[in-house]
Amino acid sequence: MEKEPNEWGPKAWAHLSAVRAQSPLIQCITNYVSMDLVANTLLSAGASPAMLHTIEEIPDFTPHVRALYVNVGTLSANWLPSMKAAAQLASQLGKPWVLDPVAAGASGFRLNACLELVQLKPTVIRGNASEIIALSRASVGPTKGVDSSHESMDAMEAARCLAEASGAIVAVSGAVDIVTDGRRVVGAHNGVPMMQKITATGCSVTALIAAFVAVDPLHAFEATASALSVYGIAGEMGMSMAKGPASLRMHMIDCLHGLDQAALLSRTNITALS
Ligand SMILES: Nc1ncnc2c1ncn2[C@@H]1O[C@H](COP(=O)(O)OP(=O)(O)OP(=O)(O)O)[C@@H](O)[C@H]1O
Ligand SMILES: Cc1ncsc1CCO
Numbered sequence: 695m696e697k698e699p700n701e702w703g704p705k706a707w708a709h710l711s712a713v714r715a716q717s718p719l720i721q722c723i724t725n726y727v728s729m730d731l732v733a734n735t736l737l738s739a740g741a742s743p744a745m746l747h748t749i750e751e752i753p754d755f756t757p758h759v760r761a762l763y764v765n766v767g768t769l770s771a772n773w774l775p776s777m778k779a780a781a782q783l784a785s786q787l788g789k790p791w792v793l794d795p796v797a798a799g800a801s802g803f804r805l806n807a808c809l810e811l812v813q814l815k816p817t818v819i820r821g822n823a824s825e826i827i828a829l830s831r832a833s834v835g836p837t838k839g840v841d842s843s844h845e846s847m848d849a850m851e852a853a854r855c856l857a858e859a860s861g862a863i864v865a866v867s868g869a870v871d872i873v874t875d876g877r878r879v880v881g882a883h884n885g886v887p888m889m890q891k892i893t894a895t896g897c898s899v900t901a902l903i904a905a906f907v908a909v910d911p912l913h914a915f916e917a918t919a920s921a922l923s924v925y926g927i928a929g930e931m932g933m934s935m936a937k938g939p940a941s942l943r944m945h946m947i948d949c950l951h952g953l954d955q956a957a958l959l960s961r962t963n964i965t966a967l968s
């Protein structure tokens with residue numbers, strides 16, 4: 695899609711600059727597969743990651759973080775109480791927290807856990823299309839007008855309903871990343887398909903959303919779209935040097951770290967979808 699110059703480039707630059715200037719501390723309760731890439735993505739963006747998940751540490755540590763990230767990728771029964779305790783504390787303290795409902799529909803246990811976490815008022819929920827459709831169906835029932843066989847259209851409607859019902863900003867990643875608050879819908883058109891061939895790029899962009907929301911908690915919708923676009927730009931720039939997924943992973947971290955204002959302004963591609 696043709697890129698439209700609009701106010702989003704300067705917004706995304708302001709968010710990335712604020713993360714670099716403030717280095718917000720982000721607590722990550724994430725899956726074993728993603729821990730390394732999530733921490734390195736946050737560091738390369740200028741944020742400060744801390745992978746603490748033991749329930750005994752939450753009362754001391756969570757009050758000091760700027761945002762919390764919860765990801766259910768390798769969920770087990772003994773981790774769920776930590777996730778819920780940290781989310782509840784973040785909500786009580788007015789700190790933003792972001793949920794990644796990995797494989798939400800894979801089992802009853804996982805779906806129930808995600809529904810319980812949604813009850814604790816995440817600021818943002820980011821998943822792929824099937825995760826958001828599964829979570830939305832389980833929370834609000836089948837979405838109306840789902841006569842489309844096009845997954846991204848279904849996902850947009852599911853995201854809108856989930857956002858309305860939960861009060862969260864909902865983001866769906868894909869060829870075009872969709873972001874909605876239940877009323878507004880924007881699409882972030884950056885990124886390359888090869889990003890899907892690296893495990894935990896989705897987990898990592900959700901962590902980046904947490905860092906962007908940490909520095910602009912009153913504009914979580916804008917911060918979420920900015921983070922998705924910035925991560926996509928790192929993918930595009932990294933792809934020009936990559937030989938395959940493994941080198942793309944490395945180049946994405948380098949490009950996120952080195953991303954300058956000119957490249958970001960010329961590449962940010964966020965448009966209204968409604
Ligand atoms: N077809 C595509 N074209 C461009 N970018 C894409 C495409 N598909 C995904 N992406 C980008 O890849 C990143 C990961 O999104 P994806 O939808 O693969 O997440 P995910 O399924 O949750 O991944 P994981 O669970 O492995 O972390 C996002 O930044 C998204 O914008
Ligand atoms: C592969 C995988 N399995 C559980 S979590 C995870 C990382 C991507 O979400």
Ligand SMILES: [Mg+2]
Pocket residue numbers: 794796797821822896897
């Ligand atoms: Mg995922």
